[in-house]
Amino acid sequence: MMMEQFKQKYVEEVNDLLNDLEDTVLKLETDPSSQEGINQVFRVMHTIKGTAGMYDFKIVEKITHDVESIYGKIRDSSSAVSSSVSTLTLDCVDLIRRLLNNGEESQQEDVAVFFAKLQAVSSSNQQDNSTLEVQAEGFNQNAQNSEAVTYYVIFEPFADINDRGVNISGILSDIDSAGDGVIIPRFRSGESDKYNTYWEAIFSSTKPLEELNEIFLFVEDESRIVKIADRDLMKNSDFIAEVSRLQELEQNYIDTQQLIEFANNLFEQKPVEKVVEEPKHDVSAEEKIINRAVETADTKTSSIKVDSDKLDELMNLVSELVTTKAEMMLLLGKYNIPELSNLCEKVDRLSNRFKDNALSIRLVPIESMMLRFQRLVRDLSAELGKKIDFITEGTDTELDKTIIDNLSVPLMHIIRNSVDHGIESKERRLALKKPEHGVIKFTAFYSGNNVFIQVQDDGAGMDPEELRKKAIEKGFLKPSDNPTKRQLYELIFQPGFSTATKINSISGRGVGMDVVKQNIVKLRGEIEVDSEVDLGTITTIKLPFTLSIIDTLLVSIEKTLLLIPVYMIDSCTQISRRQLERDNGRFNYEDEPTTIIDLRKELEFKGKPPRQENVVIVRYKDMYVGLIVDRIVGEHQAVLKSLGKYFANQEYISGGSILGDGSIALVLDVNKLIKQMEKSDKKI
Amino acid sequence: MENNFSGSQPYLSFEIDGELYAYRISQVVEVIDMQKITVIPKTPAYIMGVINFRGDILPLIDIRKECGLDCEKNFDFKESVIIVLEINKDDLENRFFVGSIVNSVRDVIEVKPVDILPVPNFDNKINTEYTEGIFKYNDNFITILNIPAVFSIKKNTNKTDY
Numbered sequence: 001m002m003m004e005q006f007k008q009k010y011v012e013e014v015n016d017l018l019n020d021l022e023d024t025v026l027k028l029e030t031d032p033s034s035q036e037g038i039n040q041v042f043r044v045m046h047t048i049k050g051t052a053g054m055y056d057f058k059i060v061e062k063i064t065h066d067v068e069s070i071y072g073k074i075r076d077s078s079s080a081v082s083s084s085v086s087t088l089t090l091d092c093v094d095l096i097r098r099l100l101n102n103g104e105e106s107q108q109e110d111v112a113v114f115f116a117k118l119q120a121v122s123s124s125n126q127q128d129n130s131t132l133e134v135q136a137e138g139f140n141q142n143a144q145n146s147e148a149v150t151y152y153v154i155f156e157p158f159a160d161i162n163d164r165g166v167n168i169s170g171i172l173s174d175i176d177s178a179g180d181g182v183i184i185p186r187f188r189s190g191e192s193d194k195y196n197t198y199w200e201a202i203f204s205s206t207k208p209l210e211e212l213n214e215i216f217l218f219v220e221d222e223s224r225i226v227k228i229a230d231r232d233l234m235k236n237s238d239f240i241a242e243v244s245r246l247q248e249l250e251q252n253y254i255d256t257q258q259l260i261e262f263a264n265n266l267f268e269q270k271p272v273e274k275v276v277e278e279p280k281h282d283v284s285a286e287e288k289i290i291n292r293a294v295e296t297a298d299t300k301t302s303s304i305k306v307d308s309d310k311l312d313e314l315m316n317l318v319s320e321l322v323t324t325k326a327e328m329m330l331l332l333g334k335y336n337i338p339e340l341s342n343l344c345e346k347v348d349r350l351s352n353r354f355k356d357n358a359l360s361i362r363l364v365p366i367e368s369m370m371l372r373f374q375r376l377v378r379d380l381s382a383e384l385g386k387k388i389d390f391i392t393e394g395t396d397t398e399l400d401k402t403i404i405d406n407l408s409v410p411l412m413h414i415i416r417n418s419v420d421h422g423i424e425s426k427e428r429r430l431a432l433k434k435p436e437h438g439v440i441k442f443t444a445f446y447s448g449n450n451v452f453i454q455v456q457d458d459g460a461g462m463d464p465e466e467l468r469k470k471a472i473e474k475g476f477l478k479p480s481d482n483p484t485k486r487q488l489y490e491l492i493f494q495p496g497f498s499t500a501t502k503i504n505s506i507s508g509r510g511v512g513m514d515v516v517k518q519n520i521v522k523l524r525g526e527i528e529v530d531s532e533v534d535l536g537t538i539t540t541i542k543l544p545f546t547l548s549i550i551d552t553l554l555v556s557i558e559k560t561l562l563l564i565p566v567y568m569i570d571s572c573t574q575i576s577r578r579q580l581e582r583d584n585g586r587f588n589y590e591d592e593p594t595t596i597i598d599l600r601k602e603l604e605f606k607g608k609p610p611r612q613e614n615v616v617i618v619r620y621k622d623m624y625v626g627l628i629v630d631r632i633v634g635e636h637q638a639v640l641k642s643l644g645k646y647f648a649n650q651e652y653i654s655g656g657s658i659l660g661d662g663s664i665a666l667v668l669d670v671n672k673l674i675k676q677m678e679k680s681d682k683k684i
Numbered sequence: 685m686e687n688n689f690s691g692s693q694p695y696l697s698f699e700i701d702g703e704l705y706a707y708r709i710s711q712v713v714e715v716i717d718m719q720k721i722t723v724i725p726k727t728p729a730y731i732m733g734v735i736n737f738r739g740d741i742l743p744l745i746d747i748r749k750e751c752g753l754d755c756e757k758n759f760d761f762k763e764s765v766i767i768v769l770e771i772n773k774d775d776l777e778n779r780f781f782v783g784s785i786v787n788s789v790r791d792v793i794e795v796k797p798v799d800i801l802p803v804p805n806f807d808n809k810i811n812t813e814y815t816e817g818i819f820k821y822n823d824n825f826i827t828i829l830n831i832p833a834v835f836s837i838k839k840n841t842n843k844t845d846y
Contacts, residue, residue: 561722
């Protein structure tokens with residue numbers, strides 16, 4: 001069970017590393033001789049390899065080992081990364097992902113294909129002088145016997161060890177699985193008869209000495225086993241600290257005599273004498289271990305990973321705080337205690353800042369998903385034989401994690417469309433006197449309370465006339481209809497309306513723009529397409545910043561409280577019921593006839609309407625719509641709560657929010673409401 | 685997962701319109717007093733509205749309307765209580781809470797599986813698809829309601845989650 005958890009952690013970690021790696025390889029493609037990039041790949045391979053064996057990912061270990069040596073050679077010879085190597089590396093990334101996620105057994109065919117490719121790439125310089133630096137700080141879970149013995153092992157190979165065909169990593173993994181402990185790799189230079197690396201290990205084991213000796217059967221003269229104590233000391237923190245201390249001393253080997261003495265003292269209950277020889281540096285042992293861990297993993301600690309459940313919990317607490325604050329303000333208004341009002345204002349300010357802060361934690365830059373798009377464009381354009389530059393702008397724009405998570409699939413689809421259908425073939429582009437390279441531009445920016453994302457290509461564009469024909473053919477339009485260009489482009493979001501004339505492995509697999517739109521709408525976003533024949537297509541997505549807190553106007557009909565998002569509201573005005581009835585629902589706003597929706601009627605409220613009605617004017621697309629309500633209560637910062645699965649089909653209410661006094665207000669889904677009206681009433 | 689044939693199981697009995705019913709106690713979260721109900725416009729009749737349950741929004745269900753029982757009388761708001769249930773407890777994706785309004789809560793009763801009988805068909809007060817069985821307690825018959833069947837949201841959302 002424990003092991004499974006560690007394994008899970010390892011897989012997660014490797015997935016992160018692979019994402020970084022992909023990025024690095026793509027950068028290497030533009031600058032193939034970047035030492036930094038090459039080192040980076042080398043290090044990542046090394047790190048993955050280091051622990052793969054421990055979790056029984058033998059194939060991953062082998063793959064990373066081989067790719068590491070390729071990069072090792074490139075590094076040592078200061079040459080550049082060829083395109084075949086970078087492709088191989090990307091293949092390697094994909095393969096490792098599959099191996100880790102699906103298990104090693106399932107991918108045998110892919111593995112064989114990969115190794116064939118690898119063979120081809122590395123055959124040019126095949127003189128394996130692999131620098132083995134397996135740093136296996138492995139802990140074997142099996143040895144938990146009280147009769148365990150603590151050993152010290154030194155394994156110091158001669159220089160010709162590789163020529164003799166001895167498998168160094170095999171010996172190391174044998175040591176690792178012999179017991180519970182640490183293996184410390186050491187490096188040397190200047191001794192020509194010795195191999196450039198040697199290993200010291202300290203571990204506890206229940207295995208008899210003879211069995212341990214068997215590990216070193218072929219390297220007897222190059223190894224030595226020393227018994228430190230007749231018990232398991234690897235769980236003794238004093239002992240571990242002593243090992244670290246001795247290891248850091250500038251000596252070639254750990255002084256076993258000193259270690260044995262230390263171990264003896266430990267169990268004679270004598271107070272441990274102050275060590276005579278002070279460590280060379282002032283850094284404590286723990287710190288060194290941490291430092292080493294940091295170096296090994298090559299992680300940059302500018303960010304930390306947090307379980308998303310914890311973030312959700314934080315958001316819940318914040319929303320409760322905001323609600324409680326509102327409750328307090330309510331009480332203050334009732335009793336008006338001057339001493340308290342100052343304090344309340346402070347709490348108000350603080351909780352606002354706290355709320356903003358907590359929200360910002362959930363915000364993730366769009367950059368975090370760009371990698372897969374870059375990869376998509378690269379792979380797809382190669383497959384289709386097109387040359388495409390993928391330009392990104394404003395990818396530091398931040399969005400709520402939930403939105404980002406749900407955005408990548410629709411965006412993937414849009415970009416795929418641009419590569420596949422947008423950008424024309426090379427020949428066609430040249431014939432049109434367009435540059436050979438197509439351009440797909442990805443732009444993200446803030447505007448007001450929204451984030452906009454645009455995907456623009458300079459490809460063929462969509463012909464509105466063709467769309468019209470197709471729409472009539474498929475029954476979406478009547479031949480007599482005279483739609484605007486915009487309405488025609490809207491059609492591509494209709495289910496069952498696909499413009500793909502040929503179906504290939506990439507586009508037209510049934511998931512159409514209608515699904516893209518559904519996904520965007522679910523995020524309270526909007527999507528729009530514009531196009532110009534032979535100039536290209538631009539898709540614009542408008543999204544809210546966050547899904548959890550919005551500013552709203554609190555209104556009421558009868559006793560029901562409703563919330564209207566402030567960003568949609570233009571203004572509020574009043575109208576008498578009598579005037580409303582006399583004018584038969586016609587209403588002018590800013591001297592323009594404006595559609596009004598009587599929410600009382602629309603939401604089927606019973607009871608008598610008030611004489612004086614309030615009208616909330618909201619913006620919808622490029623027009624105004626008036627919503628009639630009984631009363632306007634005031635502004636409310638709404639922490640949105642889902643109404644739950646029972647109300648998934650509710651047409652006009654998108655959620656609820658709890659007010660200061662504990663009552664529930666319902667969030668009006670203005671867009672859906674108006675759209676519904678549009679459908680049922682063609683006059684709008 | 686819930687079929688424990690060996691030992692007895694606790695059930696919470698309650699009364700609606702003079703009839704006794706019971707919920708498996710493992711799915712009962714707590715029993716709360718009647719709260720201010722917020723009615724949601726344009727929802728089916730069996731959804732009475734939503735209430736504020738510990739800062740979250742809880743749908744409130746009238747199982748009489750859900751299960752096709754006669755319901756001439758409305759609930760007396762002063763007397764009624766709400767049993768909060770957790771549905772699909774073991775399925776994190778589809779787990780949700782719901783409130784069931786009842787006239788009053790009676791006892792927690794340990795019932796052995798052998799004592800649970802099938803609901804007779806002629807007793808057509810309640811559709812048998814909503815029941816798990818019936819047992820006798822202190823000279824009264826108590827109908828065990830099948831919580832997943834009663835609170836299935838399949839028919840409300842046209843989803844085929846179940």
